[in-house]
Amino acid sequence: MKGKILIVEDEKDIADVMILYLNKEGVQTSWAETGEKALEMLSNGAFDLVVLDINLPGIDGYQTLNELRKYSRAPVIIVSARQEDLDQIMGFGAGADDYVTKPFSPAVLVARIRAHLHRSNVEGEEIDLFRFGSWILDRSHQILSRGEEKQNLSPREMDILLFLSRNRDKAYSQNELYTQIWGNDFGDLSTVSVHIQRLRKKLEDDPSHPLFIKTRYGYGYYFTGGTE
Template identity: 40%
Template sequence: MNYKILVAEDDEDIVELLTLYLSNEGYEILSANNGEDALRIAKETKVDLAVLDIMMPKMNGYELTKKLREVSNLPILILSAKNQDSDKILGLGLGADDYLTKPFNPLEIIARVKAALRRFYDLGADAATSSDRLCVGDLVLDTSTCTLWKNDTEISLTPTEYKILALLMKSPGRIFTKVQIYESINGEYFENDDNTMMVHISKLRDKLEEDPRSPRYIKTVRGLGYKIESKD
């Protein structure tokens, strides 16, 4: 499949570099040098994945991520010079699936783009053909529609949050390490991905738990990883 990738970045050298490497992998590249044009392209054209800078004119990457999430659940990868944990937490919290900092290795970008496309389109299709519903306590995850319900209330999930929750709910009580979770949803694990995984787990708890500081469902097994339980 000839995937279309939107690159929103105001640095022409980076756009050219990403276009060169991504095009060589067979992807069709659409580019914009500001957030407003990127949003317009995403609304007018079927885009399969977006790579976004944060510091852009007219609309920054955070606002663009938020706007994209209102109309699409496509994979979003943030690529930014802003490298503080607070920046990453904000980007992931707004709905991005991944966050990389500049300077970057183009080969790592390729690996992460491939993994994001695979987990969203290929693995997502597989999930839809398996058991339609996963139930743990008050949670019901419909894998045919990729929607989550808690006590008849729908809870919105990002694609990455859905993948994590589906993995855990398929095996209640089983402990998954951070590496196992990340490799399952992302295809490849990098040493700097620990904080990213912790942010995704934290955001899931905010959505699922009555008291995220004392979680009922997603529990930390100290020194090992995470598991989901149906009861306290």
């Protein structure tokens, strides 16, 4: 596994465990114990992935993520002791790609990191542009454009849109989408609906009556391309 990862964690013992496991995988790791330090490091160099704690001294993880997303589309995995649905929804709403609750298995975290890095590398090899309706999707820069209007997509939103659009008119359940997009069979399936809602807000003129990503009631979601 190759990549450059920034770990943002104020508890050194936890950071040391993550660094130990990632170094065994041959990954280059850097550590920041505050959000301010993390943003400084991110502004001075590119990282392939960020592991981010929420309870940080100074600016918290949510604020750090909001600032990070202004100039970086690197996948972000939140690692937090907060287990409430609202905390996870806030994290995904701020642009996180995954959410791991403490205590966690270091081996499982490494597996998730590997999946995110692999997915990012594969996307970089794909065709740059995809057109549907009046939208043009720039896959390389994760940007949706329609005339002069532009919408930024998070890496996970990009994954969902690419997968559904390549399997047009075929419905996928939340469980199937979680397996395909997140790369494993376990996790909070409500994550899928949160990302679909965010994606619809960016794609649709009226998210309550979507034209592109529709719901097949009793089963799941499917992509129409706006032709129905």
